[in-house]
Each structure stands twice: as structure tokens, then as C-alpha cells.
Amino acid sequence: MPTSADKPATVQATPMDQVAVRRANLALVLAEVRTAGPASRADVARRTGLTRPTVSSLVGELLDRGLVREADLRQDGSVGRPARRLELDGRTVAALGLEINSRYLAACSVDLAGRTIQERRLVHDATEEGADATVRALAVLTRELLDHATRSGARVAGVGIAVPGPVAVATGRVYAAPNLGWKDVPVAERLREAAGLPGETSVVVDNEANLAALAEWETAHPGVTDLMYVTGEAGLGAGIVAGGQLLQGASGFSGELGHIQIDPDGDVCACGRTGCLETKVSLPAALRTAAPDLLLAEGSGPRAPWGPQEQAAELLRRAAAGDPRTLSGLDEIGRWLGTGLSVPVNLLNPRVVVLGGYFAAVAPYLLPAAMREMRARIVAGDEALCRVTGSLLGFGAAVRGAAGVIVKEVFADPGRADSGRADSGRTDSGRTDSGRTVR
Amino acid sequence: MPTSADKPATVQATPMDQVAVRRANLALVLAEVRTAGPASRADVARRTGLTRPTVSSLVGELLDRGLVREADLRQDGSVGRPARRLELDGRTVAALGLEINSRYLAACSVDLAGRTIQERRLVHDATEEGADATVRALAVLTRELLDHATRSGARVAGVGIAVPGPVAVATGRVYAAPNLGWKDVPVAERLREAAGLPGETSVVVDNEANLAALAEWETAHPGVTDLMYVTGEAGLGAGIVAGGQLLQGASGFSGELGHIQIDPDGDVCACGRTGCLETKVSLPAALRTAAPDLLLAEGSGPRAPWGPQEQAAELLRRAAAGDPRTLSGLDEIGRWLGTGLSVPVNLLNPRVVVLGGYFAAVAPYLLPAAMREMRARIVAGDEALCRVTGSLLGFGAAVRGAAGVIVKEVFADPGRADSGRADSGRTDSGRTDSGRTVR
Numbered sequence A, B: 001m002p003t004s005a006d007k008p009a010t011v012q013a014t015p016m017d018q019v020a021v022r023r024a025n026l027a028l029v030l031a032e033v034r035t036a037g038p039a040s041r042a043d044v045a046r047r048t049g050l051t052r053p054t055v056s057s058l059v060g061e062l063l064d065r066g067l068v069r070e071a072d073l074r075q076d077g078s079v080g081r082p083a084r085r086l087e088l089d090g091r092t093v094a095a096l097g098l099e100i101n102s103r104y105l106a107a108c109s110v111d112l113a114g115r116t117i118q119e120r121r122l123v124h125d126a127t128e129e130g131a132d133a134t135v136r137a138l139a140v141l142t143r144e145l146l147d148h149a150t151r152s153g154a155r156v157a158g159v160g161i162a163v164p165g166p167v168a169v170a171t172g173r174v175y176a177a178p179n180l181g182w183k184d185v186p187v188a189e190r191l192r193e194a195a196g197l198p199g200e201t202s203v204v205v206d207n208e209a210n211l212a213a214l215a216e217w218e219t220a221h222p223g224v225t226d227l228m229y230v231t232g233e234a235g236l237g238a239g240i241v242a243g244g245q246l247l248q249g250a251s252g253f254s255g256e257l258g259h260i261q262i263d264p265d266g267d268v269c270a271c272g273r274t275g276c277l278e279t280k281v282s283l284p285a286a287l288r289t290a291a292p293d294l295l296l297a298e299g300s301g302p303r304a305p306w307g308p309q310e311q312a313a314e315l316l317r318r319a320a321a322g323d324p325r326t327l328s329g330l331d332e333i334g335r336w337l338g339t340g341l342s343v344p345v346n347l348l349n350p351r352v353v354v355l356g357g358y359f360a361a362v363a364p365y366l367l368p369a370a371m372r373e374m375r376a377r378i379v380a381g382d383e384a385l386c387r388v389t390g391s392l393l394g395f396g397a398a399v400r401g402a403a404g405v406i407v408k409e410v411f412a413d414p415g416r417a418d419s420g421r422a423d424s425g426r427t428d429s430g431r432t433d434s435g436r437t438v439r
Helices: A018-035 A041-048 A052-064 A126-151 A187-194 A208-220 A277-280 A283-290 A292-297 A308-320 A322-349 A358-379 A394-412 B017-034 B041-048 B054-062 B124-152 B185-196 B208-222 B275-279 B282-289 B292-297 B308-321 B325-346 B360-376 B394-412
Strands: A068-070 A086-088 A093-098 A104-111 A116-123 A155-163 A174-179 A182-185 A202-207 A225-234 A236-242 A352-357 A389-390 B068-069 B086-088 B094-099 B104-111 B116-123 B155-163 B173-177 B182-185 B202-207 B229-234 B238-242 B350-356 B386-389
Touching: A018 A041, A018 A052, A018 A126, A018 A394, A041 B124, A052 A068, A052 B208, A068 B086, A093 A126, A093 A394, A093 B094, A104 A202, A104 A394, A104 B124, A116 A126, A126 A155, A126 A182, A126 A187, A126 A236, A155 A187, A155 A208, A155 A394, A174 A277, A187 A202, A202 A394, A202 B282, A208 A225, A208 A236, A208 A352, A208 A394, A225 A322, A225 A358, A236 A277, A277 A283, A277 A322, A283 A292, A283 A308, A283 A322, A283 A358, A292 A308, A308 B182, A322 A358, A322 B238, A322 B325, A352 A358, A352 A394, A352 B116, A358 A389, A394 B068, B017 B086, B041 B054, B041 B116, B054 B068, B086 B116, B094 B124, B094 B394, B104 B124, B104 B394, B116 B185, B124 B155, B124 B182, B124 B185, B155 B185, B155 B394, B173 B185, B173 B229, B185 B202, B185 B275, B202 B208, B202 B394, B208 B238, B208 B350, B229 B308, B229 B325, B229 B360, B238 B275, B238 B325, B275 B282, B275 B325, B282 B292, B282 B308, B282 B325, B282 B360, B292 B308, B308 B360, B325 B360, B350 B360, B350 B394, B360 B386
Parallel strands: A093 A155, A155 A202, A225 A352, A352 A389, B094 B155, B155 B202, B229 B350, B350 B386
Antiparallel strands: A068 A086, A093 A104, A104 A116, A174 A182, A225 A236, B068 B086, B094 B104, B104 B116, B173 B182, B229 B238
């Protein structure tokens, strides 16, 4: 996760005992090797300010844990014993990301270097199937990716799960997922049981927009401390990074942007209120406005020929071809989007707003009207205006963010990274002893 | 400043060298003495997990710096040499808080234990006087409080300044204060020069609502990680604490809540837009709605008999006496306030919303309607609903928060606390060498 360069170092309210110091320094050395590329122990010592013996000891531990490796000897013609170069051994540890969407299940595995090992997406109606069957399907997917990662020599450090609803992150429990009709589902605990994950394997659950925000932040805007991610699909979701940290809210309910009343004379929303932003800019609203025939073609259920990605692609195709209805429709969506975005931009003063979901596909046709509307509504004027940009990860942002949370855990505490090595990925049954602690 | 008990410790991206470790431990020991009350060195060692020799050395430094003192020997009848008890020596260091308001200048000095040393408030029209004369008047006030604190034996560690507008906190420069008609004023630098503050004395400038939020957080809600402070005066201001830190935004413009469009058919706002929340719930709007005769009695300029505090007190008096116009007017204000607050509450999911300014005085008459309206508009339902409560500090919150920032600096880095001891408070002229670095 990016850290803010201009934030003052915080003083920790815990004793700086030797264990904590060593753990922090282990993370520091690993981060140095990761970001600065191949480096000698002397380079690392110089850049971190740590002593040579300390660096040697820490590097030894990182080598033991398989997190770094020694590269070929330097061939630079220098005399004497050549220094060994250290580099991140990204392939030894993997992280799994999963996503429960109302229309599909998605999964990916990445290694510590951020390379994708495997990606899977399958049609699944989580609303119709319900929570139990969905978690079982997710467990099958998990085992598949876990076994593949294990066969390719990586140890799976943990599983991140993106869900479309507010989450109690500490327990991995989904309060409610309105689009799925779920209420109070302990997703982390159930998946751990169903997939037979050992207790040492981290299982983290968070809201899809939060995880997508993390993925966009790390991938495209690592130096930015204040960023908002807004995704348009069946509904509207927002993930907020403020002051260099993901904003969770007091109880996991932050980021609710879709039901700002934007037009008191507007349509009744699915939530029962009137004129919500969602009624103006969600994907169904965009189809109604810009391409009503696609809405008719959608049919019902996830097996309909037009999923959200295909609908977004078709909107883009028509706009690029100059279809007047599509262009004027997207211009109208852009106006409402700019009006809606001006509210959190005035409150939070982000540097960047990233548009995800279908917004990302058609961003070039939304942005002119959206920026015009925002400029008129940002109280502090152009100095407080932010950049608005389409997501690079598109519909894949949430699942990448879910895996990224696990990668981040490993880099934050490399000493924990080989826990679970003994049994992770070696359990063939879908069950384990119950009662294991869920993170 | 409160820290979150349930937040994971962050790993610092700096080497944990001995200097940093000692600084962190010095802060830790001082915090322990401060919060746990009188304690022996052995108590401190046990509670912090630090070794006895380390604690003794750190306590020695804190004694040298005059931040702690040894209390009377214990009289508990135990045999052997009695342990000396350590306690915070709050009286040795003072912090100044200043506030530039459109109708007054305020100042206070507090000691490290949070006790008020002095409070001053004087009528001043910063709009009419302009930035230069206002900073000069503020400098006179600063010298007065500084000299008083010095005479009473305290060293002034720094000066915090609250201003009604967005601030570049790193440089102490006010971008713009619309109510004052100020633009781009380097307040920290100018006050340092005009008051002859030595370079080592911290000068911190921030938005009044941000500083008031900090004061309310520390005073009344120290365990809460997500809090919003909303103040109603001539305009509307908000300060946001999210994830255990004050939210500044990318460039100091966060907290703009007053110009959410809440009624597209409403009045034209001073900002030129239509139906802003401010047009519904500011103090002038409340007077128009609930007590129009007070608006007439207000006259113009700060020397009018009815300042904002007197107007708020009169609103409260009438409501308490059961005046029907006042009651129905405040009920209407409450409805608009609840509608407006539901937007940031949906976005940020705070645990508590604190109402400041005139809202605090009449909170009991605003809250029933406000809570009804919020309950109807919080998307995640009652689980995401927050507590809304009147400020305890009222119009004095900003100036307390400004002093509190300086106190916090001392506790965060006690080793820095005697810088400036040599000359702070001993300069009699109002000028120093120019070009001193402004924090």
C-alpha cells in the first residue's frame, strides 16, 4: 500500500521492544528490496540506515522464508569477492482474490511480485442460489486456484473476498448485501470451513468498492493520499482513501453515495426514496437513457446474453460510432454524475476520482459534462477540483484489490509469512475441524 | 489525540534506529504518566513493557525537561526506601490557541494538563480591518497571553491559529476566507513576525471546524475513531475525524458541507448557487425562520448588540419558554439539518456527529426532527445511524482545538519540548529577524 511521503511519522503507543523493532525492520528491508530492485546488503544498509550486521541478519531470515533470493554474481569487472545481489522472490508466495457479484463469481491468484498466476470468472446468480450454495461454489473455485498455485510452487498466504455490501471487516461478516438479498452472513468463517483453509491462512472480507479503491490506488495512483473510487453497475458504490488510509467508517458502512437525493422530482428508487443518484447514473439508468434496446435485450438472470461488461462495451461501441442517442444519453448521465460527485469532492477534497464499472468503459463520453458540472459546484474553486479518470482495471478491480490486501499483509509482517506453510494447499477435502478462529 | 484501540499497529517505513526508538519511548513514558496518573518507575516499566533501566533514563530526561515531577513520598506504611511517584508537571509548558472569526478575535492559553491559564475574546471585524491589521491585533493578543504564561512560570511551546477558511496546513497559509474577504494570506509567517516569535516556537494554522472537531474529539469522545463536527454560524462548517485521524483532504479543502443542494426550488445562496444547505440552516436562516425580530435587531457590524452567541442564547430562551414560532422554526431547521447530515453520514459512517456553534445551544429543539429525517435517509438502516449530540465547548471549541494541536505536538515528541526555552516569551519587541522558517 502506498504511504504518504508528506505525512509526519506517527509515534506508536506501544513499547518499541526488540521484537517489534525487528519485525518493523524486516518489513523495511523487504520493502527496500522490493521497490529498489536488485541490491547488495551494503546498498540496503545504506538506504535504510540500518547497520550491516542487522541487515545481514534480517536478509538471512528473508532468505529462509523464501521471500528474497540471491541473484547471479555481479559481472562488473570489480576486483575482490563480488557482492551478492538480493531480489524479491515473488514466486514463492501467492495471494487469492475472490469476488461475489450479483451476476458472477470471480477469482484470481497473484504472486508477491503482483504477477497474475490465474484468473477465473464464472456465471453465478448469488441472489437465486443464496449464501450457502454461493459459498460452496466459491470454495470449489478457491480450491482450484489454491491447488494450481501450490502445484506451481507457491504457498498461499491468504484469501481476500470482495462482496457487494457493507462488511464488519474484523470478523469477515457481511451485514447485508441488498443486491443479493443476503443478511448477516459470516462469509469468512463459512468459506474457511467449506474450502478447508487452515487457521493460519488469512481470510479477509471487505466491500467490493473498498477493495477496488485499494487496487486502483496501488496500481495507478500510489503516491496519492486522497482518492475516491466510484463504480457504476446495478447500483453505485464508492471506496474512499483519505489521508493515506482506506476509510472504513465506524462500523463498515462508509461509501454510500448512490442514494444522495439529486432530483426531488425524479423517479422512485429501488430503495423507496425519490430521485436518488443511482436512479440517474446506474448501468440500468444508462441503458434506459442511452440504449433502451439493450435493456430489452438483457432478459433476466445471469445467463442472459448481455452481462454488464458486454453492455458497457456496446455502449462504448455506439458512442465511438457517433450514435446520437447514445451520445446525448451519456452526456446526460455525465451531468448527473458530475452533480453527484461534487458532494463527496466538496466534503473529502480527493486528488483523484477513479471511475470504475461501466463508467470506466465510457468515461471519455461522460467526462466533459461531468467536469463542467463539478467545476460549477466545487465551492473552493479550481484549486479544490480533482482529476477524474477511468479505471484501468475495469470490472477486475475488486478481485485484484482482494488479493492485494493479502499481499500487503505479507509485506507488512514478513515474519508471519511462512505460517500455514505446513498445511496450506495440502488439504484435499472441503472440510476441516470447525471452530477455527476467523481473522 | 485519541488513538484507536482496534486499529492494527502500522509498520513504519523508516528505520527503527536508536534515536527514533528513544523518541517514541519518551513519548510513551510521558503518555503513561499522563493518563495513568501518579506512578512509580516500576509501575511505568510494567505497564509499558520497557526495562527498568530504560524507564529510569527516560524519566530522567523528562524530569530535566520539566515535563514530569516527583511527588511526595508514599505514605503507605511499607518498609524500605519508598518509591518516588511520578506525575505530569503540567504547569511548566503552555500552548496558545487563537481564533480569527468574522466578528471577534479569541485567544486562550492552556497548560500541558489541559487547564486553562487565560481566556480572551475581543470584538474585531476582520473583514473590515483586513488581513494586515487583523494579524497585528492578533499579535498584540498573542504577546499578552505569552507574557502572562511566562510570568506564571510556563514556557510557551507554540501557537495554534483557527481561521474560517481552507488552509495549506504545511505552510500555515490561508487559501481564502470567504467570510473575511481574504485570499492567500500567509497567516503563520505574518503572526510569527508581528509577535516576534522565535523560530523554534511552533506556529500551526488550520481551519476552525477542523480544530473544533479535534477539541470535541479529545474532550468528549476520545475513544471514537470516526466523528464529524458540524458548526452553524454565519455559514456552515464541518471537521471530519475518520479512521482515527483528522481528514485534511488532498489540499486542505475538506469539510465543505454548506453548499450541498438540498432544495432545488429554494433560495439563492450567497455563493450564487440555489438551495444550498446553508440557506436552510445557517444562523441567519434560523433567525429568519424562528425569530425574525432578532435579525432586525442585529444591526450591522460586530459592534451590534446581538452577536452570534447572544442570538443563540435568545433562541434557546424563547424555545424553552415555549414560543410557538421559535419551536416550529427550529423544528423546520432540524428537518433540513437531518436531510443535510444524512449525506456525510451515508458517505463516512461516523459514530458521532457533534453539533457546534448555535446548533449546540438549541440542539434539544433540533434533534427530534433531525433524527427522524436522518433515520429515513440512512441507507444501511439503524445499524449505520450515529449519535448526534450538542457540543460541550460551544463557540469556544475552535480556540481550544488550536491550543490542543500544540499540546499534542509536545506529547508526541517530548524531546523537542524545550526548544525555544531560551528566548520564547522573552522578546519584548514585536519584531524579529525576518526569514525564519515557518512550520
